[in-house]
Amino acid sequence: MSKPTIPQLKNPDVGHFRFRQFDDGRFLITNDMGAFVWLSPEDLDAFCRGNLDHDAPLYRELTDKGFILTPESEAQLIERIRRRSDHLFLGPILHILITTLRCNQKCRYCHASRKAMNRKAFDMSLETARQSVDVIFESPSPHLTIEFQGGEPLVNWEVVRFVVEYAYKLADEQGRGVDFTLVSNLSLLDDEKLDFLIDNGVMICTSLDGPADLHDRNRPMPGASSHSQTITWMEKINAAYESRGLDTSLAYVNALATISKSTLSGGRDLVDEYIKRGFKVVHLRPLNPFGFGEKMWQREGYTAEEFLRFYRDAVDYIIELNRQGIEIQEKTASLFLTRILTDDNPNFMDLRNPCGAAIGQIAYNYDGRVYTCDEGRMVSEMGDDLFCIGNVAENTYDDIIHHDSVGSLCLASCLESLPGCADCAYNPYCGVCPVYNFQMQGDLFALQPANDRCKVQMGIQDYLFTLLRDGGDEMRHLLDRWTIERDRSGVYRRND
Ligand code: SF4
Numbered sequence: 001m002s003k004p005t006i007p008q009l010k011n012p013d014v015g016h017f018r019f020r021q022f023d024d025g026r027f028l029i030t031n032d033m034g035a036f037v038w039l040s041p042e043d044l045d046a047f048c049r050g051n052l053d054h055d056a057p058l059y060r061e062l063t064d065k066g067f068i069l070t071p072e073s074e075a076q077l078i079e080r081i082r083r084r085s086d087h088l089f090l091g092p093i094l095h096i097l098i099t100t101l102r103c104n105q106k107c108r109y110c111h112a113s114r115k116a117m118n119r120k121a122f123d124m125s126l127e128t129a130r131q132s133v134d135v136i137f138e139s140p141s142p143h144l145t146i147e148f149q150g151g152e153p154l155v156n157w158e159v160v161r162f163v164v165e166y167a168y169k170l171a172d173e174q175g176r177g178v179d180f181t182l183v184s185n186l187s188l189l190d191d192e193k194l195d196f197l198i199d200n201g202v203m204i205c206t207s208l209d210g211p212a213d214l215h216d217r218n219r220p221m222p223g224a225s226s227h228s229q230t231i232t233w234m235e236k237i238n239a240a241y242e243s244r245g246l247d248t249s250l251a252y253v254n255a256l257a258t259i260s261k262s263t264l265s266g267g268r269d270l271v272d273e274y275i276k277r278g279f280k281v282v283h284l285r286p287l288n289p290f291g292f293g294e295k296m297w298q299r300e301g302y303t304a305e306e307f308l309r310f311y312r313d314a315v316d317y318i319i320e321l322n323r324q325g326i327e328i329q330e331k332t333a334s335l336f337l338t339r340i341l342t343d344d345n346p347n348f349m350d351l352r353n354p355c356g357a358a359i360g361q362i363a364y365n366y367d368g369r370v371y372t373c374d375e376g377r378m379v380s381e382m383g384d385d386l387f388c389i390g391n392v393a394e395n396t397y398d399d400i401i402h403h404d405s406v407g408s409l410c411l412a413s414c415l416e417s418l419p420g421c422a423d424c425a426y427n428p429y430c431g432v433c434p435v436y437n438f439q440m441q442g443d444l445f446a447l448q449p450a451n452d453r454c455k456v457q458m459g460i461q462d463y464l465f466t467l468l469r470d471g472g473d474e475m476r477h478l479l480d481r482w483t484i485e486r487d488r489s490g491v492y493r494r495n496d
Pocket residue numbers: 415420421422424425426427430431432448453454455457458
């Protein structure tokens with residue numbers, strides 16, 4: 001894309017907007033309420049100089065979308081910005097509990113700095129679990145989600161069980177809602193644990209990196225195929241939902257795919273595996289650098305450009321499948337499209353402004369230390385405790401949320417104040433990650449344009465806007481469907 005030139009603003013009714021010039025010469029302009037319009041260079045010139053014909057359809061479109069300000073459009077602008085930013089009024093809703101660092105798998109890209117199965121010193125104690133839940137219930141959100149992570153959280157089943165029962169007790173006493181998610185490789189499940197999880201409405205999420213050869217290569221398990229374990233349990237859990245009469249279009253095991261170097265040439269096989277297993281969504285997550293040594297990154301990592309080539313090819317394939325009537329969508333694209341095409345706020349921690357660090361999510365380590373997010377905890381496992389904001393044995397929620405690092409991360413992820421992001425056309429849809437910046441560039445503030453995470457976000461949004469620009473009504477209709485997320489919150493509920 002060429003370096004754009006833009007005429008000086010002469011029109012006092014022009015609202016604040018950002019722009020990006022595309023390869024066909026047209027400009028994409030966006031504003032804070034997330035509206036966008038395509039303009040030819042001539043139309044952009046006339047718009048900025050106040051020379052647009054007031055009776056032209058373009059003038060009406062720019063007014064309706066808040067680019068030309070009237071008293072009505074200003075009121076609409078304020079209301080829509082408020083709606084798109086409603087995460088600011090919620091407080092931390094996601095609380096991640098690291099029940100143990102032990103794990104029975106040896107994933108090649110493990111972010112969690114796993115420990116061997118015999119190292120019980122890395123388990124959370126019941127006392128630390130109780131103190132963690134007490135802090136969680138000091139936080140203000142009327143509805144809380146507790147997510148069990150590790151290591152492999154099922155290794156410390158006693159703590160999982162205790163937390164579910166204790167959190168329900170506090171929720172009942174305080175008249176609040178609480179949901180649970182277990183993020184697990186599933187291999188340590190048994191019938192009794194599964195009954196407990198379903199009876200208590202615990203949502204289950206796992207990893208599926210592709211067909212057996214790829215998954216087993218990425219996620220080796222001593223003496224067994226991790227793919228076969230995951231698939232066997234996924235099918236068993238989904239059958240259990242069905243036999244208990246749950247709506248199986250809403251109640252199913254979630255899965256995430258982490259893209260390693262080996263996946264880059266197998267995007268279509270990965271999508272086929274998800275379809276074969278009955279998924280309607282595939283989440284193609286780039287590898288992140290947390291928990292990695294340099295050597296591991298050399299082995300498993302790749303450039304932003306390599307990832308984007310993979311991503312575009314996989315999503316092109318998904319679109320082809322949609323046209324054949326096969327229902328499947330890609331999650332990152334869905335999140336961006338929801339921000340681009342609707343005013344809904346998916347409140348995805350890494351794509352919000354400011355990001356979710358501490359004010360949207362908090363991570364509680366096995367030893368009681370509290371972190372801004374799970375990624376901040378992973379950095380601490382590599383030797384830097386910058387993102388530690390307290391300890392459940394000593395601090396209250398108030399101490400934790402007022403820790404200096406919380407303010408620093410808010411500032412460092414507030415897009416309006418960041419060089420590069422402040423003027424970027426994708427500002428209304430995007431998010432930055434200060435922990436990633438710190439890990440990769442040694443600074444909480446992204447050093448653009450060399451920041452690979454920004455390159456990926458920008459590349460994905462360029463791709464989506466190009467689809468919208470070139471695809472006409474058929475593509476718009478197809479991508480609109482990716483923004484529809486059915487509410488699954490009421491599906492998993494405790495059996496009283
Ligand atoms: S991270 Fe990159 S793509 Fe996103 S708003 Fe900032 S500059 Fe734009």
